[in-house]
Amino acid sequence: MVKKLFKHEFDAYIRTIIPMHLVLLGVAIMGRFVQLFENESDAYKIVFGSSIAAYVITAIVCLVLTTFFCIKRFYSNLFSSEGYLSFTLPVTSSQHIMVKSIVAVLAQIASLVMIFLCTCVLTLGDVCVELFKAGGYLTNVFFDVYGIHATFFTIEFIVTLVLSLAASTMIFYACIAIGQRAKKNRVACAIGVYFIYYFIYQVIGTMCIVLVTVFYDAWNIKALMQYLSNNPIVSNHLYFGFMFVLSAVLYTIGFIITKRTMDKKLNLE
């Protein structure tokens, strides 16, 4: 049953995201087409600049809309009238949440990959080849400098990126879950919950910075900072480790809140 759930989720995402990606591809092709008429005139510079600006804006919109659709899909499929059908399926609430969060992360990664491919189309030709050469050279330099640690950094980065995407998606789900407990204006309430979460997150971050500054010498933080700046490999591993743990904690908290709401406090429209 979970496989069918995945299939229907993917179908829903494909129906919405593919047209967005085709628009992005069209803008990239138009941008590349404009470059065929390259010359020194002001008119060309204006048109070229506009085509690049249009591509950048379209890429940003594509990412934002993908995230928006992930949240909307979760809300409409589980907390609106569709939820009556969804909760009749022989699937637990945990499975619902996991399937939706996995497909949402994959959709966002697909959008990032599509932006990368469209950028290749926008720079098609010599420019694209030179960009790949530069990327390859910098990768070699990276592996030369860090040796075996470069491989670990790459793995840690990919894992942390995926987990961060999942954590941010789960936080959105938790906000929707809390918001739907309200009797009226559930969406507005969910947005308000997100702002409160963001505010608390920033306050905790600021308090940590203040504590570090105040107790810089007393807690030997200065010695630690010097050690980390002299040992970039260790500091990078620690950074990725910290981000991994933070994302895992946020994901877990979001998951628990969402699951408890769906199990105990579900209140469909």
Added chain:
Amino acid sequence: MKKLKRFTAITIVMIMMCMLLCSCDTLDYAKESHANWTNDKSTDSITLSSGDTYLKLDGKNKDKIVYNTYSFQNIYVTDKDVPVLLSEQYGSMLVISGDKNFIYGTIMNDEIVFADKHTPTNPINYYFFNANYETEEVYEDDKNPIYSDVVYCKEELFDDISKQINEDLTYTHYGYSYYDKKTNSFEFYNLSDTQAKLIDTILKDVTPKTDLNFPTSELYICNLDSLTEDNFFGETKCEVFASDDGKEYYLAKYKEPYSSYECYKVPKEHLEEIKNITKASAESQNIQFYDYSNY
């Protein structure tokens, strides 16, 4: 319908092929500015992206080479495996003269250039913070300086110039270089004997005035050099300046240690002659004189 589909497919394929084959001006300029060290671990020779090879010159007359500087281009010399887009970050920046005969500039010594593939953009920081080169002794060691001035010339000219660079030079005439818009090339204006005598006369007969503030509003016209027959070697005889309304001309000699100019004001009877001599350089620089008669 089939014909329309086929026509559309062929058009799309042709457009895609055009896109694949087209480059862009920025990349083309970057490729022109990119050069490689011809041999690994040696800065003795540079090969440009056009295929031209330049060989390093050294000799007592290295500082007397005349460069056509009106329009020069920066080039970035890197190892062969460094891509074009990273040449500014990982290369040594040198300058190629306007007539493409010489490449010159300052580079680090070979040990530092090739010590690490990721040559840093700021060599001073690299020296002070890199564990290999942090001793004062290395920095102040004249026998193994970190920086050295280098000159390279085109391979075709190397035999001729490498002989002259170690010999005593014989200057045969005065002249200056300028950019000729008609021929779209860099030329030398060689003064005739009469014109050269005129310059010597002015420098001998006119009482010079030392001015610490010179030039203020005066316009630079050209450098008059004493040149060898082939115009490759020379020494500055004097510089020519004009007032911003073009009614006064000065021959100026730069004087150390006070960083000032010794100015020889051109007498009125010789003014037209000096204007004619320096006309080519003034036109190439689009120098416009103000007309104060209306004020």
